[in-house]
Amino acid sequence: MLTRVRRKIYEFVEKANGCDIEYSIDSYKKDLQLIHDKRAALKSLSNSEITSQSHSLKNKVSTGVALDSILHDAFALVYEAASRILNQNAYDEQIISGLVMFRGRVAEMQTGEGKTLAALFPAYLHALVGKGVHVLTFNDYLVRRDAAWMGPVYKLLGLTTGFIQEEMGSAERKKAYAADITYVTAKESGFDYLRDSLCMVQQDIVHRPFNAAIIDEADSILIDEARIPLVIAGPSGDDALESVEMAFDIHEYACKMKREEDFAFDAYERNIHLTSSGIKKIEDHFKCENLYDNSSSKLLSGILSALHAEHLLKRDREYIVRNGIVELVDELTGRVAERRRWPDALQAAVETKEGIRQQLQSRILNTITLQHLIRLYPKLCGMTGTALSAAKEFKEFYILGVTIIPTHKPCTRMDMSDCLYKTVAEKNEAIISEIVKVHSTGRPVLVGTRSVRESALLSERLLSEKISCNVLNAANDENEAEIIAAAGKRGAVTVSTNMAGRGTDIKLESAVNGGLFVIGCNRHESERIDNQLRGRSGRQGDPGTSKFFISLEDDLFVRYRLHELFPKTFNAGNMNFDDPIIRDEINRVQRIIEGQNLEIKITLFKYSVLLEKQRKVYMQKRNENLLAGNMITVHSLDLSWSHYLAEISEVRESIHLQRFSGIDPLAEFHRLAISYFDEAIDEALNRSDDDIKEIEHSLKRPSSTWTYLVNDNPFADMLRMKAGGTGMNAGSGLYWPLLVVYWVLGKRGKTKQ
Numbered sequence: 001m002l003t004r005v006r007r008k009i010y011e012f013v014e015k016a017n018g019c020d021i022e023y024s025i026d027s028y029k030k031d032l033q034l035i036h037d038k039r040a041a042l043k044s045l046s047n048s049e050i051t052s053q054s055h056s057l058k059n060k061v062s063t064g065v066a067l068d069s070i071l072h073d074a075f076a077l078v079y080e081a082a083s084r085i086l087n088q089n090a091y092d093e094q095i096i097s098g099l100v101m102f103r104g105r106v107a108e109m110q111t112g113e114g115k116t117l118a119a120l121f122p123a124y125l126h127a128l129v130g131k132g133v134h135v136l137t138f139n140d141y142l143v144r145r146d147a148a149w150m151g152p153v154y155k156l157l158g159l160t161t162g163f164i165q166e167e168m169g170s171a172e173r174k175k176a177y178a179a180d181i182t183y184v185t186a187k188e189s190g191f192d193y194l195r196d197s198l199c200m201v202q203q204d205i206v207h208r209p210f211n212a213a214i215i216d217e218a219d220s221i222l223i224d225e226a227r228i229p230l231v232i233a234g235p236s237g238d239d240a241l242e243s244v245e246m247a248f249d250i251h252e253y254a255c256k257m258k259r260e261e262d263f264a265f266d267a268y269e270r271n272i273h274l275t276s277s278g279i280k281k282i283e284d285h286f287k288c289e290n291l292y293d294n295s296s297s298k299l300l301s302g303i304l305s306a307l308h309a310e311h312l313l314k315r316d317r318e319y320i321v322r323n324g325i326v327e328l329v330d331e332l333t334g335r336v337a338e339r340r341r342w343p344d345a346l347q348a349a350v351e352t353k354e355g356i357r358q359q360l361q362s363r364i365l366n367t368i369t370l371q372h373l374i375r376l377y378p379k380l381c382g383m384t385g386t387a388l389s390a391a392k393e394f395k396e397f398y399i400l401g402v403t404i405i406p407t408h409k410p411c412t413r414m415d416m417s418d419c420l421y422k423t424v425a426e427k428n429e430a431i432i433s434e435i436v437k438v439h440s441t442g443r444p445v446l447v448g449t450r451s452v453r454e455s456a457l458l459s460e461r462l463l464s465e466k467i468s469c470n471v472l473n474a475a476n477d478e479n480e481a482e483i484i485a486a487a488g489k490r491g492a493v494t495v496s497t498n499m500a501g502r503g504t505d506i507k508l509e510s511a512v513n514g515g516l517f518v519i520g521c522n523r524h525e526s527e528r529i530d531n532q533l534r535g536r537s538g539r540q541g542d543p544g545t546s547k548f549f550i551s552l553e554d555d556l557f558v559r560y561r562l563h564e565l566f567p568k569t570f571n572a573g574n575m576n577f578d579d580p581i582i583r584d585e586i587n588r589v590q591r592i593i594e595g596q597n598l599e600i601k602i603t604l605f606k607y608s609v610l611l612e613k614q615r616k617v618y619m620q621k622r623n624e625n626l627l628a629g630n631m632i633t634v635h636s637l638d639l640s641w642s643h644y645l646a647e648i649s650e651v652r653e654s655i656h657l658q659r660f661s662g663i664d665p666l667a668e669f670h671r672l673a674i675s676y677f678d679e680a681i682d683e684a685l686n687r688s689d690d691d692i693k694e695i696e697h698s699l700k701r702p703s704s705t706w707t708y709l710v711n712d713n714p715f716a717d718m719l720r721m722k723a724g725g726t727g728m729n730a731g732s733g734l735y736w737p738l739l740v741v742y743w744v745l746g747k748r749g750k751t752k753q
Contacts, residue, residue: 019391020401022105028096031072035095038076047084047156053077054157061128071102074125081156082120086149091408094118100403101381102126106218106394108387109405112505112539115383116146119214120153122381127159127180131211134377136186138217140165141481142504146216147183154181164188170195174206186221187230187339190373194232197366197619200634202626210377218382219528222398223390226371227604228340234365247302247348253285254306263307272307301345309349316453324356329452329497364645365638371397371605372612385535389528393598397605413515413538416547418523418583427551431519432461434547435493438517439467444492446506447519448533449473450555454521455495462493469493480504487536488516498529508542515543522554525597527590562589607652610670614677621681632692633685640684647676 042050054077057070067074075098083089094114097107098121109115119135127133137143147163154161162176164184173192176182189207196205215221257263262278274282279291282303288296315321319328320336326347330337341347351357374380380398387394387402394400421427431447438445449455452473459471472483472494481504487494488508508515516537524530530548537544550556552563562585618641625633655669 020395021388021391022100022401022403025096025100025403025405028099031099032092032095034072035075035079038072039079042076042080045080050077050081050084050156051158054159058128058130058158062130067102067125067128070128071099071125074128075099075121077157078121078124078153081153082117085153085156086117088117090114090117093405093408095121097383097405098122100405101214101383104379104381105401105403106215106382106384106387107403107405109383109385110407110411110539111385111535112542113385113405113407115216116149118383119216120150123181123214124154124157124159126212126214126379127154129211130180132177132179132208133181133211134189134213135181135183136189136213136215136221136374137183138220139185139480140188142216143183143185145481150181164192170204170206177206177208186215186225186370186374190230190368190370191232193373193376194230194366194368197622198232198638200626200631212379213374213377213381215374215380215382216384218384218394219386219390220384221370222374222382222400223393223528226374226397227369227601229367229369230373231367232365234363246298247306247352250299250302251306251310251349251352253282254303255310257281257307265311272304272311274304298345302349305345305349306352308346309353313350314453315354316456317451319350320452321354321356326350326354326356363642364649365642367645368612368615369608372608374398375612386528386531389526389531389594393601396598396602407541409541411538412541413534413544413546415534416545418548418550418586420582421549421551422553424551424553427521427549427554428458428461431458431521431549432465434519434549435462436465436467439491439493441513442490442510443513443515443517444488444490444508445494445517445519446487446536447493447495447521449495449497449521450524452497455497458521459495462495467493469495472496498524498533505539506536507539511543514545516545518544518546520546520548523548523550523556523586523590525556525590525593527587527594556589560589560593562586606666607655607669610673611648614673617677618681621685636684636687636692637681640680644676644680648673651676 042053045053053073057074057077060070061067075095078098079090079095091114093109094117097109097115097118100107101119102122102125107115107118109118123133123135135146137146143163143165147161151161159180162179162182164173164176164182166188168176176184177192192206196207199205257278259265260275262275262281264273264275282288282299283291286299288299290296291300313319317329319326321327322336326341328337328340328342330340342350375398380400382400388404391402394402419427419430421430435445435447447455447458449458455471455473459469462469470483470486470492472480473496483494483496484504484506486492488506490509506516518534518537520530520533534546537546557563618637622634622637625631625637651672652669655665655672658665658668
């Protein structure tokens with residue numbers, strides 16, 4: 001009784017803090033029983049009769065019958081069809097997860113609990129409307145797998161299935177999106193949305209109007225990658241040869257600049273600041289009168305980007321070089337971030353540093369964040385193994401509640417206390433010792449690292465101990481599914497970056513000796529990321545163990561000075577500490593960091609809402625003119641929109657510096673955005689015939705366009721920036737220094753009223 005009261009109090013407090021969490025599934029049990037009853041009557045039917053029943057439900061929906069009124073019949077049909085095709089009966093927990101998702105919530109289902117099967121239920125019911133359902137998942141491999149796996153079930157139910165792969169052409173994509181259920185990554189859906197926005201013929205548009213989306217690995221897509229903008233770009237028209245030569249000259253000079261004398265780091269060593277002496281030397285060397293004049297903006301951004309690339313971006317940590325191409329590594333997953341790149345100046349600096357051919361400069365044609373893309377779907381739900389700690393964000397940005405689904409079998413995994421060491425070297429020796437000890441018993445071991453370099457060094461060290469291991473990191477991520485699938489074999493040792501095969505189960509070859517042993521080599525800024533790694537072990541009641549090894553030299557401790565929070569008498573050593581004060585301090589700091597990150601996201605969201613409304617206005621006007629055949633006007637709108645995106649992006653990167661003048665940055669940003677946008681649309685719609693002919697003559701629409709991702713977090717710098725300094729933050733947006741843009745704008749004296 002006391003436990004129930006405490007839970008109610010806890011739920012009340014969470015709700016007051018903006019969360020919507022269901023810890024009990026009792027309210028779904030009546031529906032569950034009715035589904036079981038309906039399913040019993042279907043067992044005697046033939047397959048063709050099952051299909052006929054499904055067609056009957058679809059006909060009812062077409063006459064206006066509400067989906068809620070046929071819920072039990074629909075779920076019963078899915079239950080029976082899945083049993084026949086997959087030779088497995090859905091667990092009650094999977095059916096309840098389906099109910100939770102149909103109600104527009106996020107179901108927290110632990111690893112190995114069958115999320116793919118659970119998604120069948122809401123996907124089928126939403127698909128009966130005939131407007132399409134997108135199952136948005138994590139990567140192309142899971143898209144192919146799940147579509148092939150679940151496709152026959154949908155076929156028995158009389159529905160069609162499609163899937164999207166990166167290499168597909170527009171005709172294949174259009175056919176896939178026309179299916180009742182389409183499996184696709186969120187990024188591919190977004191890129192197709194952006195490509196559609198550039199189509200000059202209505203028939204070339206591949207998407208149908210968005211209807212319903214079921215998000216697999218919802219925390220990753222909706223939280224971790226939410227603020228990353230998808231961008232479609234075309235040639236900028238800049239002189240590519242001149243840009244390459246300039247980048248080489250700047251990089252050569254930047255490498256000769258001296259720390260402390262010409263530039264300095266801040267206390268966290270996350271930003272670089274030019275000194276007065278450094279500024280004077282740059283101006284003398286490049287014969288520049290004023291480094292902060294508008295005419296010198298490329299030189300200034302080039303210098304700072306070169307310093308940033310040389311001193312703060314490390315190969316095999318933030319990026320890898322593969323097949324002569326710089327590929328960015330996602331900090332949270334350890335995966336290569338496909339088609340992601342930095343802004344042009346920093347991208348060029350890194351490519352120059354590595355001595356490889358630079359990519360072409362680009363002009364943004366359209367862009368949208370995953371967060372706003374997902375919000376375009378009228379019906380939304382999701383599933384993930386770690387939703388609880390992200391509940392506030394789900395509610396804040398997507399109006400999604402979270403329901404905790406109990407495991408089908410009790411979780412028996414042992415989560416051991418962290419082992420804390422003074423140095424990374426001591427920690428690594430302890431990790432090797434632990435692996436050797438566990439490996440000798442035949443237990444499989446999965447080791448989670450933070451970087452490609454860390455995983456490579458650890459694997460080399462294991463080889464010196466005569467222990468062979470499989471390595472999964474951004475350098476060989478194409479073998480991810482195969483490596484993870486084998487991680488549960490007897491005696492297997494797998495060293496992986498944070499990707500750890502999300503979406504792929506690690507099945508134990510043998511449950512003897514305690515099951516899979518998971519070792520974490522670092523704690524992360526978010527406890528949710530730590531829990532994702534822990535969750536690789538102990539699936540479906542299997543035994544397992546998780547244990548984290550950390551040191552005072554780890555990035556989390558250094559960046560946030562956690563060692564200063566420990567008692568003065570604390571002496572970390574080769575011991576498994578179990579001091580609740582220290583453990584609580586680490587957890588508290590993680591919560592503080594998560595809170596700060598949420599505040600940043602909320603701030604960014606406030607800035608982006610207006611732009612999304614403007615995008616809808618632009619797209620509406622574009623579609624109206626496209627349908628009317630006014631191609632002269634469509635070109636004009638596209639040109640004005642592209643110019644507006646560049647202009648407002650420049651404003652956004654510097655707007656919060658208006659605080660120094662006592663002006664509310666958000667209000668000023670909205671004022672400028674409205675003014676600039678209205679001017680751009682008016683200009684597009686009121687160009688003279690001669691102007692339009694000139695645009696048609698001069699505007700060469702790219703024969704091919706490319707898409708890339710950049711990290712959009714210009715405000716994070718302000719948390720650590722020194723007043724009056726100029727710098728770039730290695731852990732945030734990697735945009736041009738905000739103060740530089742501010743000064744450049746100030747020098748230009750450009751205003752619009």
